[in-house]
Amino acid sequence: MMMGFRDLKIWQKSYQLAMRVYVTTSKFPKDEKYGLTDQIRRAAVSVGANIAEAHGRFHYADKFRVLFQARGECEEVRSHLSMSFGLNYLEKELFTELDHEYNGLGAGINGYISSIKDLTIKQ
Numbered sequence: 001m002m003m004g005f006r007d008l009k010i011w012q013k014s015y016q017l018a019m020r021v022y023v024t025t026s027k028f029p030k031d032e033k034y035g036l037t038d039q040i041r042r043a044a045v046s047v048g049a050n051i052a053e054a055h056g057r058f059h060y061a062d063k064f065r066v067l068f069q070a071r072g073e074c075e076e077v078r079s080h081l082s083m084s085f086g087l088n089y090l091e092k093e094l095f096t097e098l099d100h101e102y103n104g105l106g107a108g109i110n111g112y113i114s115s116i117k118d119l120t121i122k123q
Contacts, residue, residue, distance in 0.1 A: 005055035010108045014048035014070075017101055021077070024098070028089050036087075040080035046073045047105065051112075060120050067113050074106040 005011050021044040025037045050070035054063045078099055085095040 005052040008051060008055065008112070010105065010112050011048055011051045011055075013101075013105050013108060014044075014051055017077075017098070017105060018044040018048055020098065024090070024094065025084075028084070032089070036080060036083060036089075040077060040084065043073050043076040043080060046070070047077065051109070060116060063116055064113060067109055067116075071106050071109045071113075074102050074109065078102050 018041075021040055025032075025040055028037045047070050050066050050073060054066040054070065057063045057066060081090065081095055081099050081102070084090045085092070090098075
């Protein structure tokens with residue numbers, strides 16, 4: 001049976017982190033609803049969506065392009081987390097933890113890209 005995107009550890013991690021971002025941002029000030037809250041949520045959701053999309057792409061170049069976008073979205077989330085911390089919407093411990101987790105997810109995406117590249121070399 002073919003592995004689905006939900007079986008990918010990096011997708012599972014992105015899903016868990018996006019859920020945490022939603023819970024965390026629900027405590028942000030209401031006047032941020034269409035600002036920082038919306039931006040960080042969109043970026044967090046986009047990471048997993050891009051991983052899933054890459055999984056469904058047939059051509060390796062397409063897979064890489066979308067995975068590079070997912071990696072970029074991780075960095076966007078980290079930037080939004082920094083802004084949230086700077087505005088005192090996040091406690092230092094939570095900021096540090098989420099920032100570390102998203103950094104690790106980006107590394108995991110890099111590893112996934114490398115594993116796909118290794119497959120293309122072997123073919």
